[in-house]
Amino acid sequence: MSAIIAKINQEQMKQDVAPFNVGDAVRVHTRVVEGDKERIQIYSGIVIGKKGTLMNQSFTVRRISYGEGVERVFPLHSPRVAKVEVETQGTTRRSKLNYLRLRKGKQAMAVREKAR
Amino acid sequence: MKIGLLGKKLGMTRVYDASGRSTAVTVIEAGGNVVVQTKTVEKEGYAAIQVGFDDQKPQRLSKPALGHFKKGDSAPKRLVKEFRSKGDGSEFQGVDLAVTQFEVGDIVDVIGRSKGKGFQGVVRKHGAAGQPETHGSMMHRRTGAIGMRSTPGRIWKNASMPGHMGDKRTTVQNLRVVQVRSEDNVILVAGAVPGPTGSYVVVRPAIKAHPVK
Numbered sequence: 001m002s003a004i005i006a007k008i009n010q011e012q013m014k015q016d017v018a019p020f021n022v023g024d025a026v027r028v029h030t031r032v033v034e035g036d037k038e039r040i041q042i043y044s045g046i047v048i049g050k051k052g053t054l055m056n057q058s059f060t061v062r063r064i065s066y067g068e069g070v071e072r073v074f075p076l077h078s079p080r081v082a083k084v085e086v087e088t089q090g091t092t093r094r095s096k097l098n099y100l101r102l103r104k105g106k107q108a109m110a111v112r113e114k115a116r
Numbered sequence: 117m118k119i120g121l122l123g124k125k126l127g128m129t130r131v132y133d134a135s136g137r138s139t140a141v142t143v144i145e146a147g148g149n150v151v152v153q154t155k156t157v158e159k160e161g162y163a164a165i166q167v168g169f170d171d172q173k174p175q176r177l178s179k180p181a182l183g184h185f186k187k188g189d190s191a192p193k194r195l196v197k198e199f200r201s202k203g204d205g206s207e208f209q210g211v212d213l214a215v216t217q218f219e220v221g222d223i224v225d226v227i228g229r230s231k232g233k234g235f236q237g238v239v240r241k242h243g244a245a246g247q248p249e250t251h252g253s254m255m256h257r258r259t260g261a262i263g264m265r266s267t268p269g270r271i272w273k274n275a276s277m278p279g280h281m282g283d284k285r286t287t288v289q290n291l292r293v294v295q296v297r298s299e300d301n302v303i304l305v306a307g308a309v310p311g312p313t314g315s316y317v318v319v320r321p322a323i324k325a326h327p328v329k
Contacts, residue, residue, distance in 0.1 A: 001315075004191050005143050009129055031136065055130065080136035082274045 009055035013077050021060075022047050023090030024109045028061055028074060029082040031053060040082055042098075043072060044109055046090070048097035048104065062100060064108055088113055117206045120199050120216050120320035121146040122169035123303075124226065127313045131294055131304060141277040142309040143296050144226070144317060146300025149213035152196060156205060163205025167213060168193030169316070195316050215296055217304050222293040223325040228310035228317040232283030242276035286310035290322050 001009075020026055027044040045063030048071070052058050057076040062069060074081050090111035101107060124214030130138050146169070153166040172194040174182055185192045201207060201274045213220045218224065238244040247255035259278065288309060297305040309317055 002143070002146065003131050004302055005127050007300070008143065012132055033135070067209070076139065078136055078138065079132050079133075080222075091145075 010025060012103075013055055017076060018086065020047060020084055020086045021092075022050055022088070022095055023092035025087040025090065026061060027085040027087060028072075029085065030074070031080045033081050038097055044087070045070075046097070046100070046109060047074075048093065062097075071109070117211070118222070118321040119165070119207070119211055119213065120167075120318060121213065121215065121217070121303075122149055122167055122195055123319055124137060124170065124316050125307060125309055125313055126302070127255040127314050127319050128308070132171055133294075137292055139306050140308075141304040141306055142226075143302055143304055144309070144319060145300070145302050146319065150190045150193070151208075151211060151213070152185060152193065154205070154208060155198075160220055163201035163203070163208070164198045165201075165205075165208050166196055166198050168196050170194040177292055178269055185306050197258060197318055199320070200252050204216045215301055216296065216298050218293050218296055218319070220296060223290050225287055225289045225295060225316050226309045226319050227285065227287045227320045228315055230282045230284060230286040230310040233281040235279065237278045238276055241281045243248055243278070243280065261297040283329050289324060 024047050025044070026047055027042050029040050029042055032041045038082065041059060042074055043063070045061040048060050050059045050060045055077055058073055059075050059076060060071055062071045064070070076084075090113055092111060098112070100111075103110075121144075123144040126143040126145050128140060128142050131141050132138050148169065148171070150168050151165050152168045155162060155166065157163050158179050166188070168185070168190055170186075170193060172192045177185075177192050178250045182192060218275040233240070237257050238259050239246045244260070246257045247253055247260065249256060262277065287310050288307070291305040291309070293303055294306050297303070303319065305319075311317065
């Protein structure tokens with residue numbers, strides 16, 4: 001990558017991203033524009049995957065909303081993502097938790113918590 | 117006055133705008149454009165400026181070429197192109213060939229040399245459908261018919277046949293300028309631009325510009 005492109009990317013990257021891992025239950029603070037007003041909307045769920053490097057990092061958050069599984073992909077360095085808050089840390093043995101999609105009921109969000 | 121720029125494709129990245137929308141952009145470095153020669157209607161028969169870009173070592177050029185740069189009061193350059201005037205060339209008076217001649221939101225055309233794809237068949241090169249893969253077919257990706265019978269009794273010119281694909285001058289029209297970074301001598305245009313990273317491109321104001329949506 002050329003130095004100038006690296007610089008353009010560096011300018012846009014957030015410097016203060018709190019680290020989180022696959023399996024963590026997170027609250028993603030997203031900026032939502034309604035009319036001419038902007039407010040923060042919180043989307044909470046389990047991180048089931050991360051991909052990309054540097055400027056192009058993104059992560060997928062899965063939650064069960066009114067009995068229906070919902071997944072949202074967030075670009076980590078997007079200005080629309082205000083903050084990612086970790087609620088509980090989970091331990092996983094794989095990097096993508098796609099097996100959660102096949103599960104129903106209580107099991108659907110069951111990721112073992114990280115032992116302190 | 118927007119004339120155009122010679123530049124080098126540095127690669128692609130993404131840029132977020134104020135509303136948080138991401139745009140794929142091509143980064144074009146276009147610093148150090150200099151006028152090598154000014155052509156006039158009286159002398160050459162048409163008005164144009166010859167612009168040079170990217171320094172070249174003097175020992176890599178022939179003496180006549182070096183003499184041409186010396187006459188134009190310019191350092192030796194690797195790439196030399198002309199920008200022709202529509203009128204009498206009065207717009208070239210005190211011409212500014214910095215990246216700042218373009219503004220954010222301008223519509224430009226970018227001309228480059230597309231990536232070479234080598235010798236390709238009709239399916240890849242011309243989008244032919246090909247023939248059946250099975251049921252006894254032995255035609256697969258062959259050319260098929262290329263003409264008629266004894267009338268006209270020859271093959272039309274420009275019949276689509278296999279051959280070398282890519283590595284030719286390609287213009288992409290109506291790209292939006294997303295950012296102009298004068299400190300780096302770089303402009304960012306939305307979308308892709310022909311050619312590999314590191315290849316030379318010409319950026320000019322769009323000749324068929326339509327209003328930005």
